[in-house]
Amino acid sequence: MEKSQFQNPWFPYLLLLPQMGIIAVFFLWPAAEAIKSSFYLEDPFFGNATFVGLDNYRDALSASDYKRTAWFTAIFTVLVSVLSLALGLMLAVSADRVLRGQSTYKTLLMWVYAIAPPVAGLIGVMLFDQHIGPLVDFVAIFGWEMRVGVNYWDTGLAMIIVSTWKQVPYCFIFFLSGLQSIPTSVKEAAKVDCRSETRRFWSITFPLLAPTTFFLMILNITYAMFETFGTIDLIVKDQPGNSPVTLVYKVYRDGFRGNDLGGSSAQSVILMIIVLLLTIVQFRLIEKRVHYN
Amino acid sequence: MKNLKLAAAIAAAVSCGPALAQTEIVWWHAHGGQLGETVNSIAEQFNASQSEIVLTPVFKGGYEDTLTATIAAFRAGEQPNIVQVFDAGAATIIGAQGAVIPAEDLMTQAGVEFDANNYISGVRYFYADSEGKMVGMPFNSSTPILYYNIAALEKAGVEPPKTWEEFESIAPAIVDAGYIPLAQSHSPWIWTENFHSRHNLPFASNNNGFDGSDGTKILVNNDAIKMHFSKVKEWLDKGWYAYYGAGWGDNQTPFENSEVAMWLGSSGSFGGLLNSVDFEFSATYLPYWEAITSEPTQTFIGGAALFALTGHSDEENKATAEFFKFLSSTDVQKFWHKETGYVPITTAAYEAAKAEGYYDEKPQAEIGIKQLSLPSGDNSKGYRMGFYVQIRDVMNREYGRIFAGETDVESAFNVIEEEGNKLLDRFSKTN
Numbered sequence: 001m002e003k004s005q006f007q008n009p010w011f012p013y014l015l016l017l018p019q020m021g022i023i024a025v026f027f028l029w030p031a032a033e034a035i036k037s038s039f040y041l042e043d044p045f046f047g048n049a050t051f052v053g054l055d056n057y058r059d060a061l062s063a064s065d066y067k068r069t070a071w072f073t074a075i076f077t078v079l080v081s082v083l084s085l086a087l088g089l090m091l092a093v094s095a096d097r098v099l100r101g102q103s104t105y106k107t108l109l110m111w112v113y114a115i116a117p118p119v120a121g122l123i124g125v126m127l128f129d130q131h132i133g134p135l136v137d138f139v140a141i142f143g144w145e146m147r148v149g150v151n152y153w154d155t156g157l158a159m160i161i162v163s164t165w166k167q168v169p170y171c172f173i174f175f176l177s178g179l180q181s182i183p184t185s186v187k188e189a190a191k192v193d194c195r196s197e198t199r200r201f202w203s204i205t206f207p208l209l210a211p212t213t214f215f216l217m218i219l220n221i222t223y224a225m226f227e228t229f230g231t232i233d234l235i236v237k238d239q240p241g242n243s244p245v246t247l248v249y250k251v252y253r254d255g256f257r258g259n260d261l262g263g264s265s266a267q268s269v270i271l272m273i274i275v276l277l278l279t280i281v282q283f284r285l286i287e288k289r290v291h292y293n
Numbered sequence: 294m295k296n297l298k299l300a301a302a303i304a305a306a307v308s309c310g311p312a313l314a315q316t317e318i319v320w321w322h323a324h325g326g327q328l329g330e331t332v333n334s335i336a337e338q339f340n341a342s343q344s345e346i347v348l349t350p351v352f353k354g355g356y357e358d359t360l361t362a363t364i365a366a367f368r369a370g371e372q373p374n375i376v377q378v379f380d381a382g383a384a385t386i387i388g389a390q391g392a393v394i395p396a397e398d399l400m401t402q403a404g405v406e407f408d409a410n411n412y413i414s415g416v417r418y419f420y421a422d423s424e425g426k427m428v429g430m431p432f433n434s435s436t437p438i439l440y441y442n443i444a445a446l447e448k449a450g451v452e453p454p455k456t457w458e459e460f461e462s463i464a465p466a467i468v469d470a471g472y473i474p475l476a477q478s479h480s481p482w483i484w485t486e487n488f489h490s491r492h493n494l495p496f497a498s499n500n501n502g503f504d505g506s507d508g509t510k511i512l513v514n515n516d517a518i519k520m521h522f523s524k525v526k527e528w529l530d531k532g533w534y535a536y537y538g539a540g541w542g543d544n545q546t547p548f549e550n551s552e553v554a555m556w557l558g559s560s561g562s563f564g565g566l567l568n569s570v571d572f573e574f575s576a577t578y579l580p581y582w583e584a585i586t587s588e589p590t591q592t593f594i595g596g597a598a599l600f601a602l603t604g605h606s607d608e609e610n611k612a613t614a615e616f617f618k619f620l621s622s623t624d625v626q627k628f629w630h631k632e633t634g635y636v637p638i639t640t641a642a643y644e645a646a647k648a649e650g651y652y653d654e655k656p657q658a659e660i661g662i663k664q665l666s667l668p669s670g671d672n673s674k675g676y677r678m679g680f681y682v683q684i685r686d687v688m689n690r691e692y693g694r695i696f697a698g699e700t701d702v703e704s705a706f707n708v709i710e711e712e713g714n715k716l717l718d719r720f721s722k723t724n
Contacts, residue, residue, distance in 0.1 A: 041722045044364045045389035050722050059715060064708055065690065130537060131546045149538030152697065238355070240686060241539025242693025257357045258683040259364065259385055263719065 031272065038265035049262075056266035072244040073225065076160060080228070081220035083164045085213065088171025093201070095172075096179045106176065113169035117227075121234035124162030128235070149236065155243040159235050163228045170223075171216050178212035179205070210290045218282060225275065247271050316612040318605075319373040320350045323359040323597065324433070331632045338628075339619050346612040356382065356597060357682065363602070367392060372602045374613045377432060379597040380482075383420055384679040386600055387428050388506055388724055394601045394610065395422070396430040396617055403614035411621070415591050415665025416638045418674040420598040423503045429598030430617045433635045435561030436592045436661045437483040439580060443573040445472045445554035453555070453575070456583045457524070464533040472554035475534045478544040480692045481685040482595050483557050483579070484525070486676060488518055491581050493590045493670030497717075502677035506721040509678065513688075514710035517585050522695060522702045529696055536696045539689040559595065560661025564634035576657040578664050591667035593675035596635065636661045679720030684713045 006012055038056050040049035060066065095105045112120065127135045128148045136146045148158045182205060190204045206213075229249040236243045240253070248271065255264030324332045329352050336350040353359040356379035363386075366372045378386045386393055400407040409417060409427055415436065420429030441453050449470035451463040460475070467474040477483055489496040494517055496502075499509045528534035535553060537543040548556035549570050557579065558566075566574065581589040599620070601613045619625060626642030629635060631651065637643050643662055646652065652659040678684060691705040700708075 041719060043389060043723045044385065045367050045392045047368060048723075052722065055719075059719065064712065130543060131550070147538075149540060149543060150536060150693070150697070152699075237538075237540035237543070239539035239541075239689060241689040242691075242697060242699075243538075253686070254683060256361050258680055258686075259361070260680055260683065260716075260719070262723075 034265045034268050034272075037261055038269045039262075041262045044259040044261060052262065056262045057270070060263060060267045060270065069245055069247055069250055072156065073246040073248075076156070076163075076228075076244075076246055077221055077224040079160050080163045080167065080224040081217060083160070084167035084171050084220055085216055087164070087168045088216070089175050089209075089213075091168070091172050092175035092179055093205075095176060109172050110169050112165065113173070117166065117230050118234070120166050121162065121231040124158070124165065124231065125234050125237075128158040128162075149241070149243060152242060152244055155235065159228070159232055159244070162231050162235065163224065166231065167220060167223055171220070174212050174216055175209065178209045182208050214282075214286060214290045217286075218279070221278065222275075225271075315347050316345060316608050317347045317349065318375065318609055318612045318616065320348060320375040320377075320599070320616075321353045321359055321363060321373045322350055322377040323353060323356045323379070324377075325352055325354075328433075328633060331629065335620070335625060335629065338625070339616055342619065343615070346615060348612075348616055360385065367602065367604075370604065372604055374605055374609055375599050375601055375616070377597045378429065378600055380419065380595050380675075381681040381685060383429065383598070384502070384506070384677050384681055384720070387420070387422070387677070388679055388720075390724070392603060393428060394603055395426055395428040396599075396601060397427045399601045399610060400614045400617060403611040405611075405614045405618045407618075411639050411641060413636070413638060413640055413643065413662065413665055414669060415667075415673075416594050416636070419593050421503075423500060423505070429600050430620065431594065431596075431638045432599045432620070433561065433596040433629075433633070434594040434638055434665075435559040435596045435635050436594055436665050437479070437487050437557055437579050438560050438576050438660045438664060439555055439557055439578065440548065440562070440566065440574055440576045440657075441555045442472070442548070442551060442553075443575055445470060445551070449554070453577045454580050455578070457521075457580050458583050460580055461524075461528075461533075464528070464531075467554050468532060470554075473532065473535045473547065473552055475528065475555050475557070476537065476544045476547055476553040477534070477557040478541045478559075479595075480539070481688040484521065484692075485513065485518065485688055487579060487592045488521060490591065490593050490670075490673040490675065491579055491589055492517060492585045493588075493672050494518075494585075495672045496676045497678055501672060501674065503674070506677075506679050506717065506724060509717050509721065511678065511684065511710060511713040511717060513713065514706045517582070519702050519706055520584075521582065522692070522705070526695055526702065536693075539693060560658075560664075561596065561633065561635045563655075563658055563661075564632070574657070576660040578660065578667075589667070590670040590673040592664055593673065594636070594665065630658075634658065636665060678713075678717060679723070680716040683716050684709075687712045687716075 037049070039051060039053060041052050041056070042049040091109055095102065095109060098105055127133050128146070130136060130147050130149060133148070136148070139146050146154045148155050186204065186208075190200050194200050225246070226248050228246065229252050232245060232249045236245070240249070245253075247267065251264050251267045251271065254260045254267065320336065322332055332350055336348050339348050340346070351373070353362045359376065360378055360382045363372060363376045397407060397409065409425070412427070412431070416431045416434050417427065418425060420431060421427050439453065445467065446453060449463065449466040449472070451466050454460040454463060464474040486496065494515065495512050497509055497511050499505060502509045525534060529536060535547065537547065545556060545558060545562070547553040549566070551572060563576070579592055599617070601610065601617075621639055623639065623641045623645050626637040626639055627646050630637040630642065630646060637646065687709055691700065691709050694700040695702055695705050
């Protein structure tokens, strides 16, 4: 292959510039600001800041509920990521197999993704409402008195279900296109060699979907950790009380509700470090097992 | 209708001629829905009442959203003239030296008549500084009162309780009548902040925080309130009290559904209740513990106040002062009171509503004002604490844990005290 396709060696950098500019303005700069303000306590109106060293970090980590919040965030993230992945894959495989009315199924399954997050959140909240929620009435038949907003794990479960429900269609779309890009020749060859559909799925289809799965796994983790705070806020109805919350929700609450910019920044920097480590682990350990064609 | 009014306004503007340039001022508020309509109507009335000033009300979302938007605008130098800030945010905006022109100064400087004594006492001091100078202009003011379902209490054959001791004696009869005796919508506001003022107990050092944020400590870890919450937990276990979480509405709904006989809510809930329930209800004062005091004092207000922000021309500030005067006028206050259920902030408006016979017709609407006018004490004016939104979050969390049996009253109040003081200490460093 020829080494350079560009006449001017600076030209590729010029093409990269818009993307880099966006990253700098929307990621690097705010991240730098967050790191800076995490060492200060700031008067919100005038921005008069007092340098407090590591106090914000110390206060954040020593808060009595930090461990509990971190623990819930971990459980929440794992369950939401894995459940949306599993359900998305299951639905995609089933929809791929359907011969008649396939597009109707597909549309219905993707439908949820088109609903704006606040609306989806509100629907979820209504389903789980302790006074009028139909799902609460349903589980009451089995003697389960579900009390979202009062009982810690009932509330947590509602958050996990609503957040998963929002993410399943996204996984579904990617898995479906992944399935459809598997060459028919491969599938047919596999059919000749092996009669068991389950075995064919695990030894041929699933490995071929590995890049998609890996990609979705990273996106799901990011979604569960960072993009679910709106849903959480709707479920706790703006008053978290004794309900479980995630680390990002706490960042939002302290920063935007409580106007504690320093404390909120310190918490978001801690989170940034966690995600950085997590991403490194994912790429180092898991990506090795993923085979791209 | 709106177009007609607009046309009228334009016609008025045109007929005045270009010699009189109009001053435009902006008011950011946190009232959507029905309340928002009433706010707009007040602004329209103000604009129609004179020709020099045009006031534009802007709905900015909930209380916290409005405060956050104001801070962002302030830092960009684009703040509105007037902003509505809620009780728990008062320390943030008043603590920001130079962000607010005290309402009293604003009006005196503009030559608009002002007399602090015209305002109802429970309303006057909450948004004032330590000398009693009014910094915020109280707007939507409410106070916690006890609502009760008349039929439920009649069926149980009991009278509404004046004290918590009385409540304990009547609760079994209410249970027998088939009702849950009590629910309550805001533990930090009703059972913590106003608990202290009703019993005239200090809630924070430094004159309840009014003397400044330096060294202010929360005094919530005291025997009186710990006794109260131990009792509440007992009530919960006996089925005398039901807890539906930290949200306001979740605790109000069972009262509206006639499952709960008595509900502690806001005097401002009155208008909404009238529309939402199909049974006869009445209201009475927030009960107190006779074991703690034999001379219960007044409660203070919740809700929000209007603040005049700095950074505007004298002309605009004068216009803001004119609007504050208009807002405090008897007719406007009476209109606001009747329309929304919030208490009138001036004695004159209260007297006027009374003279009209409004309270003969709706005696429940008077309870809040009467409670705010009860004898005052050294500790009944309210509190001023920074990062108070977070402190309330800690309270709600720990109360929820007490009710869920995850912690005991003693450790819960240790946590509230410790984390509250840590937040207060952090806040004092921001100024």
